[in-house]
Amino acid sequence: MAFVDKMKTFFDKSVEASKNAFEKAGDAVQDFGDKSVTKIEIKKLEAKLEKQYAAIGKLVYETDLDSLKNNESFAKLKEEAESILKEIETKKSVINSQK
Numbered sequence: 001m002a003f004v005d006k007m008k009t010f011f012d013k014s015v016e017a018s019k020n021a022f023e024k025a026g027d028a029v030q031d032f033g034d035k036s037v038t039k040i041e042i043k044k045l046e047a048k049l050e051k052q053y054a055a056i057g058k059l060v061y062e063t064d065l066d067s068l069k070n071n072e073s074f075a076k077l078k079e080e081a082e083s084i085l086k087e088i089e090t091k092k093s094v095i096n097s098q099k
Helices: 002-062 072-097
Strands: none
Touching: 002 072
């Protein structure tokens, strides 16, 4: 009977070790997935920001620089670009805090 008890103990410990390993692996995969999603979101925001910069550039090209100071379109584009830039920085800080 001692042999059977030793085998049962061995298998119980093996199962427990496997559970722990799978839990750790699952946590690592979840963390990787979360970071990947955030990085994709950052890339999308960076592309959106580039479009804003292009729109600003086009407006500047088509407009006299002195008149831009009071131009509502320019102010709106600039504000939206700044908002996107802040969102990118926030997401990057989330990734950096997870390291």
